[in-house]
Amino acid sequence: DAMVIQNPRYQVTQFGKPVTLSCSQTLNHNVMYWYQQKSSQAPKLLFHYYDKDFNNEADTPDNFQSRRPNTSFCFLDIRSPGLGDAAMYLCATSRGLAGRTDTQYFGPGTRLTVL
Amino acid sequence: GEDVEQSLFLSVREGDSSVINCTYTDSSSTYLYWYKQEPGAGLQLLTYIFSNMDMKQDQRLTVLLNKKDKHLSLRIADTQTGDSAIYFCAETPENTGFQKLVFGTGTRLLVSP
Numbered sequence: 653d654a655m656v657i658q659n660p661r662y663q664v665t666q667f668g669k670p671v672t673l674s675c676s677q678t679l680n681h682n683v684m685y686w687y688q689q690k691s692s693q694a695p696k697l698l699f700h701y702y703d704k705d706f707n708n709e710a711d712t713p714d715n716f717q718s719r720r721p722n723t724s725f726c727f728l729d730i731r732s733p734g735l736g737d738a739a740m741y742l743c744a745t746s747r748g749l750a751g752r753t754d755t756q757y758f759g760p761g762t763r764l765t766v767l
Numbered sequence: 768g769e770d771v772e773q774s775l776f777l778s779v780r781e782g783d784s785s786v787i788n789c790t791y792t793d794s795s796s797t798y799l800y801w802y803k804q805e806p807g808a809g810l811q812l813l814t815y816i817f818s819n820m821d822m823k824q825d826q827r828l829t830v831l832l833n834k835k836d837k838h839l840s841l842r843i844a845d846t847q848t849g850d851s852a853i854y855f856c857a858e859t860p861e862n863t864g865f866q867k868l869v870f871g872t873g874t875r876l877l878v879s880p
Contacts, residue, residue, distance in 0.1 A: 656809070683866075694771075694855060694870035695810070742809055746866055754866040758809030 655679050656759035658743050664765045665733050673728040673762045675743030682748035684726040685756065686718060689740040701726060702748055730764075738766045771858055771871035778877045785843040787874045789856035792837060799832060800857040800868070801841045810855065813841070843876075851878045 657676045665671040675684065683702050687695040699708045701720045715737070717729040730737055740763050744756040770792045779785045791799070797818050802810040816823045816830045816839075823830045829842040839856055853875050857868040 658809075692873075694872050695868075696870075697867060744810075755812055756810075756866060756868065758811070760807070760809045763807075 658759040658762050668732045671730050675726045677745045681745035683746045685744040686728050687742040733766045773871040773874045785846045787841045789839040791858050798859045802855045804853045848878045
C-alpha cells in the first residue's frame with residue numbers, strides 16, 4: 653500500500669519550460685518535505701510545509717516554488733528549469749511530533765531530465 | 768555548522784559483516800539516523816539512535832555512537848545480496864522546530880555472492 657506517492661516517476665522537460673512535480677500522501681501527516689538529490693550526492697532539503705505554513709531553506713533558489721492545496725497533496729514547481737536542475741526530487745512526510753523523533757516517510761522520487 | 772561525511776564505497780561477501788562509518792560535526796545533534804536507498808527508489812529509515820545512547824541493536828543492525836569523536840557506525844551482520852544499496856547517515860540538529868535532516872554523502876554497499 654503506497655503511502656507517499658510521486659508522479660510522474662520520470663519527467664523530461666526543456667530548458668526554461670516550467671514543470672510541476674506532484675506528491676500525495678495517505679498518512680494524513682502534518683509535514684511534507686521536498687528534497688533535491690543530484691547524482692551521487694546526498695539529498696538536500698529545499699523546503700517543507702507544516703500544515704499550511706511554508707518554510708523555505710535559505711539557499712533554495714527562487715526558481716523553486718511549492719504549493720500545498722490540502723493535507724494530502726504538495727507540488728513542486730520549477731519556473732524555469734536549467735540544466736543544473738536535473739536531479740531526483742524526493743518528497744517526504746512526517747507527523748510533525750515535537751520533542752521526539754519524527755520519522756520521515758519518503759516517496760520513490762521523480763527523476764527530472766532537462767534537455 | 769552541519770557537515771556529515773561517509774566513505775563512498777564498501778564491498779563485502781555475502782555472509783560477512785559490513786560496517787559503514789559516518790562522522791558529523793554538529794555537537795548539538797539530538798538524533799542520528801541510518802537510511803537505505805535502493806536503486807531508483809526513495810529512502811527507507813533503517814534505524815536511529817538518540818544522542819545519549821552509545822549503542823542500539825535491532826535484529827541484524829547494530830548502531831554505535833561515539834559522541835566524543837562525533838562518530839557513528841552501522842554494522843550489518845550476515846550481510847545479504849539484498850542489502851546492496853546506498854546507506855545514508857543523517858543528523859537532526861537541535862531546536863530546529865521540526866525534523867530537519869542533514870544527510871551524509873552516502874556509502875554504496877556492494878554485496879557479492
